[in-house]
Amino acid sequence: MDETVQDWERRWRKSVLPFAALAALGQGPKHGYGLAVALRDLLGAAAPEGTLYPLLNSFERDGLTVAEWLIQESGPARKAYRLTQKGSDVLQEATRRWSAFNNILGGHANVSLD
């Protein structure tokens, strides 16, 4: 809201981006640019491409996604990323943890995150 919090935009984005990207991919395969657009809608702020593409590479490196080149009749080729089973598992676990920590933040501090 006010500029007090502005300094934390960066930190917030850092924290939320990997999970937001995973969640967006969980709704169906997406290519880099399409994911950037989806994240802009989801988070209200653009994810820098210099962050997004290395992040997608790390997803592949960790076996969370597989990528496939889609050649179009018109326009540049697209590299589409699809969640693997492992990617789905991680997303589900991340969702569980996010929710658990949300309860802690909300004051129900007797919830464990183990």
Place this chain on the structure above:
Amino acid sequence: MDETVQDWERRWRKSVLPFAALAALGQGPKHGYGLAVALRDLLGAAAPEGTLYPLLNSFERDGLTVAEWLIQESGPARKAYRLTQKGSDVLQEATRRWSAFNNILGGHANVSLD
């Protein structure tokens, strides 16, 4: 749960730690070691000291906390960190965003984070 998710322990900790630390300080002033213990209870995993102390320094740098040395009659001196008004504001905003994104993860995807 299983080892599939194990790789994401590090990423999860990275994401959650700044907020968990801020939330823990929101329940009252703490010194570094005490915060480490509180976080171990809260997150079920120890925050490395090599991460925690630089993080606390960044809190001070950003004006989220003020520190005060407490000399004890017995035992080593403690450096206690207390949230500033700005720190409180940031914690409140972070809590709001965490919750909003939790709704998105939970499937209520029409919630905005702006």
Place this chain on the structure above:
DNA sequence: TTACATACCTCGAAAGTCGAGGTATGTAGG
């Protein structure tokens, strides 16, 4: 032909992470 949207990427400086190690005090056990 200028501009913008789509679509990919790299580079390099800056920032952050974190295991290892260092310093010091107090307590408990052998």
Place this chain on the structure above:
DNA sequence: CCTACATACCTCGACTTTCGAGGTATGTAA
């Protein structure tokens, strides 16, 4: 007395991550 452990702080350096800037290319609309 020596060892070990808990408390309590910190730095160092290798590593990873971030991200603004820049580069390449296609298609559309003014």
